[in-house]
Amino acid sequence: MSTATAINNTPRVLCDVQDLVDDSGVVALHDGRQIALFYLPKGRDRQSGPEVFAIANHDPFSKANVIGRGIVGDKDGEPVVASPIYKQHFRLTDGVCLEDDRVRLDTFNVRIEGERVVID
């Protein structure tokens, strides 16, 4: 990771759990890519414990980097985020757009390790 301001000296760490916002999103920079991180403190079923999802921040419909600022929720039980510009929904698990399944955002493998959020 080239950015000098990374919080930890381990290159795989994206940010602290502290930086995440409950039931909502923030954005981290990783190898020049913008990654939207969504944090569900109780998990997608609201009981199994904290979960974090990572998908590309770039919204292909508006061509702006805004996905991390969308509202999180579920459609038929699947966790999704709605783009704040034109309101399309993207599945957090695989990035697929529910309105047009030919469109898919990249997803990333992230985990919580102690106080840190790390990426594979």
Add this chain to the structure above:
Amino acid sequence: MQHLTTHEAAIQQDKKQLVIIGNGMVGHHCVEQLIERGATQHYQIHVFGDERHRAYDRVHLSEYFSGKDADALALGEADLHATHGVSLHLGVRITRIDRDRGEIITADGRLPYDSLIIATGSYPFVPPIPGPEVSEHPQARLVYRTLDDLDAIRYHAANARRGVVIGGGLLGLEAANALKSLGLEAHVVEFAPRLMPVQLDDQGGTALRERIEALGVGVHTDCATEAIVAKPDGEYAYRMNFQDGEHLDTDLVLFSAGIRPQDGLARDCGLEIGERGGIVIDETCRTSDPEIFAIGECALWNGQIFGLVAPGYTMARTVAGCLTDVCEPFSGADMSTKLKLLGVDVGSIGDAFATTEGAKSYRWIDEAGSGYRRLVVSSDGKKALGAILVGDNSYYDTLLQYVQNGIDLPEDPAALILPQSEGGALMLGADALPDTAMVCSCHNVTKGAVCRAVDEGCADIAALKIETKASTGCGGCAALLKQVFEHELESRGMEVDKSLCEHFQYTRQELYALVRVEEITSFDELLEKHGHGLGCDICKPTIGSILATCWNQPIMDPQNVALQDTNDTFMANMQKNGTYSVMPRVAGGEITPDKLVALGEVAKKYDLYTKITGGQRIDLFGAELHELPDIWEELINAGFETGHAYGKSLRTVKSCVGNTWCRYGVQDSVAMALELEHRYKGLRTPHKVKMGVSGCTRECAEAQGKDIGVIATEAGWNLYVCGNGGMRPRHAELFATDIDSATLIRTIDRFLMFYVRTADKLQRTSVWRESLEGGLDFLKEVVIDDSLGLGDELERQMHHIVETYECEWANALKDPEKLKRFRTFVNDNSSDPDIINVTERDQPRPARADEIESLAVEIR
């Protein structure tokens, strides 16, 4: 002529002979209809046209002078007749009908018929005014009906400077326009006291006259021409002498003094003719001889001639039906007209002259702008009967629907013709809309089409959108589509699923009540008790808004953050490139020079694009997420507070300058606007709310286009409610008159809280008002007369909001935890590299895709 020498051979023994006299608009339409209905299987059709041209569009005849040639005006396919075996005889005049032998006669021969259709139209009436011999002075007797007439006009205009049209009706004005477009100085001479005497009343005629004179056309009404005299040595070729002793010199004279039905053939063969001309027909368009039909402008039905093309077409369809399968009786036609004459909108609907017994009129007269509108209503004031419009036809469609469909008029019918603050006419509720009403203008979907789709099984909005394409263009019709759809479902007794979304089986109104009654203070609590799943982008902001209205918690408090749309989360309006616009409150549009300078300095420092908005304030565009707190820090230090431009809440109270400065003002509108804006700022509502205050009845603040409009009177204030600008403008309705300031505020308190309590999500007051059963009267009972006993409670709830108001930005700046969110990247201080601006008109703006590409090339 060969058609008559060969016609005997052309007669096919197995087919009947059908002859059509006249190849004008109606005759031609009849041929098309006959072909479409398969009449050529049983009939050998012959069409005779006096004119040498193919049938052409007479309605748009004037376009012959603005670029269209005969081909461009022609109707239908050129080979239509040949393809379907119809014999077309152009340039051949029928001279006689021999009913005894069942034959028509031309200069060259005869042709038998089994059925005959007369579609000879009409001819221009030229009054017998003494004048020079026509054969030598054709330019003193021009008319305006056929392509040949127009060729003649063009020919004679070439050497002329001035032209006079006799007759100031619809066609006369069109002819005057034609003369003008040929470069002549045009005059109109009208015998009646006003222009368009058939369609307009005196005031309408006056308004039209002013507008037409403003275009440089001379108008002479009350003016009877006695004689036309040739002046071989004069400056102009002719002099027209008028009865009153005046005169007018001119190079050519064009007659447009009315039309007369072309009924000579019918008259000569003994068919029944009306007293003042016209071939008498019955509802099957048969003349007194059942084998002979008459259609179009030559026909007289029920004592009436129809000088418009649409009724003619209806007659054509009737006859085509009678001769083939089903005979749909002709039952008259609406003579309402909407025209643009010399660029001036003119409309006349139904009983425009209030001839119905007991009819009353509303009139709107704009002497300054030469505008005029008249609405004629029934004696009980319940139904619209007719209307006249001069200057603005945007009112036409709605008025026509009221008249044609017998829709009940609104409380204040005058509102239908009063000026609309943001253009367009009043909106009708879903129930009142006729089937022909346009729901989606992008895809041309009418209410009728929506109903059909529902009949064919569309059970939800998504299916409806796929089926009709409605609401898939700009999306602006979504609310109306939903309203119409739900109304249709309900009227069919179907269950309307009004659940907010898949997570809550309740309406917004029900959820509001649950939150209030159970004193629920967080989304999680509500989801726990009454919902399931995680929620979504529909229920979260809706419930966030309800919680804010009820408990006025800061929207940035942790339990509320995740509920908000990005605009509310970051308290700014996201623009298309992901940056935000910042809009501090400028209450009532009043701002000190110091604050103006401060705004300018902030904009300069952060390189923001600045624009004055429609809400009388200043928007600063292009701020990145991480810049927002710094920008607000500076704004707050300069004395600003948040403007809630991002929220579903009170936006602005627009005001005029009022009696402090304005010579007409009767109250201090600015002070009242400030009081209202500071009272209701921060109130979260189902949708945005806008207000306006004007200092007198001139209404410079356009308050009647707002959710709440206040207009000063000598005695106090008039309150208007539920107006709307935007894409479906709605005129606000008068709610209370001459009330004092305290009463005004109390009434608005109650009104707003009642709206908040009972409206659906994202429902503006205008739509809410349309959906209220009991309408405005009900609303007045609840709010003014307190019929539900809610008054105190509503006021108390409003007081709570007012007392607990806090600027959301000031609140957020105090809390580092909240500011944490204002980071473009949580692990990096850089800006979003994809936000690229270019400079235009000395300000930044987002680069377009093509610009970004060329920039990238330069950098490499």
